[in-house]
Amino acid sequence: MKAFRHVTGRAAVLDRGDVDTDQIIPKQFLKRIERTGYGEFLFFDWMKEPDFELRRPEYAGARILLAGRNFGCGSSREHAAWALQDYGFEVVIAPSFGDIFRTNALKIGLVPIVLPADTVEVLMRAVSDGSSLTVDLEAQQVAGPGHLVVEFEFEPFARDCLLQGLDDIALTLKREEAIVAYERSHAAAVDTTALSL
Amino acid sequence: MQPKTLFDRIWERHLVAEPEGEPALLYVDLHLIHEVTSPQAFEGLRLSGRRVRRPDLSLATMDHNVPTDEGPVTDLLAHRQLEALRRNCEEFGVTLFATGSGREGIVHVIGPELGLTQPGITIVCGDSHTSTHGAFGALAFGIGTSEVEHVLATQTLAQRRPKTMRISFEGELPERATAKDLILAAIGELGVSGGVGYVVEYGGEAIRALSMENRMTVCNMSIEWGARAGMIAPDDTTFAYLEGRPAAPEGAAWEQALDNWRALAGDTDATFDRELVVDVSGLVPQVTWGTNPEMVAPLDGAVPDPADYGDAAERAGVERALAYMGLTPGTKIEDIAVDRVFIGSCTNARIEDLRTAAAVVAGKRVHPSVRALVVPGSATVKRQAEEEGLDRIFTGAGFEWRRAGCSMCLGMNPDILQPGERCASTSNRNFEGRQGSGGRTHLVSPALAAAAAVAGHFVDPRELEPVA
Numbered sequence: 001m002k003a004f005r006h007v008t009g010r011a012a013v014l015d016r017g018d019v020d021t022d023q024i025i026p027k028q029f030l031k032r033i034e035r036t037g038y039g040e041f042l043f044f045d046w047m048k049e050p051d052f053e054l055r056r057p058e059y060a061g062a063r064i065l066l067a068g069r070n071f072g073c074g075s076s077r078e079h080a081a082w083a084l085q086d087y088g089f090e091v092v093i094a095p096s097f098g099d100i101f102r103t104n105a106l107k108i109g110l111v112p113i114v115l116p117a118d119t120v121e122v123l124m125r126a127v128s129d130g131s132s133l134t135v136d137l138e139a140q141q142v143a144g145p146g147h148l149v150v151e152f153e154f155e156p157f158a159r160d161c162l163l164q165g166l167d168d169i170a171l172t173l174k175r176e177e178a179i180v181a182y183e184r185s186h187a188a189a190v191d192t193t194a195l196s197l
Numbered sequence: 198m199q200p201k202t203l204f205d206r207i208w209e210r211h212l213v214a215e216p217e218g219e220p221a222l223l224y225v226d227l228h229l230i231h232e233v234t235s236p237q238a239f240e241g242l243r244l245s246g247r248r249v250r251r252p253d254l255s256l257a258t259m260d261h262n263v264p265t266d267e268g269p270v271t272d273l274l275a276h277r278q279l280e281a282l283r284r285n286c287e288e289f290g291v292t293l294f295a296t297g298s299g300r301e302g303i304v305h306v307i308g309p310e311l312g313l314t315q316p317g318i319t320i321v322c323g324d325s326h327t328s329t330h331g332a333f334g335a336l337a338f339g340i341g342t343s344e345v346e347h348v349l350a351t352q353t354l355a356q357r358r359p360k361t362m363r364i365s366f367e368g369e370l371p372e373r374a375t376a377k378d379l380i381l382a383a384i385g386e387l388g389v390s391g392g393v394g395y396v397v398e399y400g401g402e403a404i405r406a407l408s409m410e411n412r413m414t415v416c417n418m419s420i421e422w423g424a425r426a427g428m429i430a431p432d433d434t435t436f437a438y439l440e441g442r443p444a445a446p447e448g449a450a451w452e453q454a455l456d457n458w459r460a461l462a463g464d465t466d467a468t469f470d471r472e473l474v475v476d477v478s479g480l481v482p483q484v485t486w487g488t489n490p491e492m493v494a495p496l497d498g499a500v501p502d503p504a505d506y507g508d509a510a511e512r513a514g515v516e517r518a519l520a521y522m523g524l525t526p527g528t529k530i531e532d533i534a535v536d537r538v539f540i541g542s543c544t545n546a547r548i549e550d551l552r553t554a555a556a557v558v559a560g561k562r563v564h565p566s567v568r569a570l571v572v573p574g575s576a577t578v579k580r581q582a583e584e585e586g587l588d589r590i591f592t593g594a595g596f597e598w599r600r601a602g603c604s605m606c607l608g609m610n611p612d613i614l615q616p617g618e619r620c621a622s623t624s625n626r627n628f629e630g631r632q633g634s635g636g637r638t639h640l641v642s643p644a645l646a647a648a649a650a651v652a653g654h655f656v657d658p659r660e661l662e663p664v665a
Binding site for chain 2: 015016017018020022023026027028030031032033034035045068069070073074075076077078081096097098099100103104107108155156157168169172173175178179182183186188189190191192193194195196
């Protein structure tokens with residue numbers, strides 16, 4: 001995972017609640033076996049609508065997405081996080097996230113930031129003219145036009161992983177002894193190889 | 198000793214490590230794999246020179262993008278993805294139930310029917326409907342592809358301890374209401390994000406009275422209101438379902454397992470972070486009218502009016518949903534005509550679902566303006582239905598009888614809605630475009646889907662014309 005410390009850039013506003021991962025990346029694009037190249041299919045059906053928010057010229061090249069509550073609900077498809085990142089987003093700010101989406105985002109270095117709904121609204125208004133935001137994960141702050149500064153909470157371990165770009169599988173494999181000890185003291189409940197045809 | 202919930206017991210028994218300031222490391226007893234969310238995970242293992250740590254705790258099947266008519270996979274991308282799964286399973290030694298093996302099917306249907314899904318175990322899969330397996334008193338939840346790779350490599354998952362919630366469904370479910378109606382009505386009440394951050398235990402008289410397959414329907418839709426997992430304490434219904442299944446313990450091991458499973462249920466004085474009681478004695482069949490599962494109304498109700506919503510954001514959402522669905526406020530649910538009917542998915546494609554639907558359509562005909570599809574949840578369900586003659590009831594009424602797969606639940610295979618087509622579906626998501634770009638989905642129970650196929654619109658199955 002690529003390390004993330006801070007980003008300054010345009011913020012796009014998608015002020016809708018319960019945006020599901022089926023909208024973020026529709027199913028016809030899940031047949032690919034690669035991890036990259038999903039950006040051009042982001043919000044594929046909505047992008048066809050002429051007045052879809054993300055098509056506004058002032059949001060071109062946006063690196064931050066301001067979204068409504070429960071963003072990324074629904075399907076577990078990590079392709080949704082891949083598509084947002086591939087499109088150019090590095091941070092998504094919303095009042096809440098779907099659990100699986102939030103985890104997927106953290107695993108690939110797309111930073112999901114939770115802020116109260118009224119704070120997200122303040123940020124949405126602040127960038128409506130195309131102004132930039134700065135998101136600083138180290139300082140846990142979002143800064144906007146004028147003297148707008150908002151602090152956010154972030155789970156310390158997840159923050160460290162992002163700041164250092166840590167490979168979480170390598171981290172777990174350092175606990176090999178604990179895993180082996182667990183396996184020695186707990187009999188397996190199932191054996192799928194016994195079902196082989 | 199501190200009283201414990203079912204969740205507490207399973208969580209504590211699966212702790213591999215609890216490092217200070219980090220998420221807990223949880224052992225995974227069963228990892229289910231399918232073609233769509235696994236190729237990048239296997240590729241990650243290859244790139245870093247890692248192996249699958251426990252192939253014996255992993256099982257793969259083909260379900261999401263397989264065609265359900267007889268004949269080869271003609272979609273080249275789907276073909277490439279299915280072949281990738283075959284190659285990956287061979288290379289890493291994972292058992293695969295491929296299409297045509299006779300044991301394939303929707304991953305959440307085959308786990309339980311093989312007896313792999315057992316009380317007290319942890320189950321993950323790169324699919325959000327993994328919550329289905331919680332019906333057995335397992336801790337089961339969906340994960341993304343990065344986590345799939347993590348489980349393949351380590352057989353563990355780093356997890357923050359979630360909050361817990363209990364919902365007690367009290368009262369007796371009226372005869373015309375089903376498990377699907379129970380969970381749809383609950384989601385309508387609690388909202389699509391009401392469960393975010395929680396593992397939910399479903400209990401109460403109405404849940405205890407449900408069959409295993411109906412309990413799976415309830416737990417299946419946990420993710421539709423945002424819950425991390427849903428679970429039901431195992432009881433004699435659970436044990437009776439499991440006994441004799443291919444992967445269930447046998448002989449002395451079965452007796453030992455029963456002792457362990459009986460000790461799993463939570464202490465009566467255990468507390469949850471949130472507790473709710475829902476009375477189901479007045480429950481009626483439910484039909485969704487919008488573009489997420491909380492947008493639901495009783496069968497005898499009507500499409501809502503956005504003007505009745507005080508909150509501006511909510512009103513905008515309802516307006517958008519009605520525009521997408523092509524519905525006018527005030528329209529009676531029973532007056533909504535459908536073009537397509539889909540009976541299938543991990544929510545409602547098990548044998549009992551097919552029996553219920555077949556009982557409704559027996560001796561009747563699918564309405565001339567409707568195209569109706571039955572897709573059994575697994576090759577085993579299909580075989581059993583054919584032994585019982587259900588396939589002939591369906592085809593005799595004008596339904597198409599297909600091979601097992603996820604099919605039109607998400608339309609990754611050729612089974613999709615055309616733009617503007619309206620479908621009564623037994624699946625779990627009515628999101629925009631879910632069943633095909635521009636398609637309009639109404640979520641219902643198998644009984645209501647079957648009745649809609651015959652009448653051409655939503656109707657109480659009891660009101661269908663009797664067979665002459």
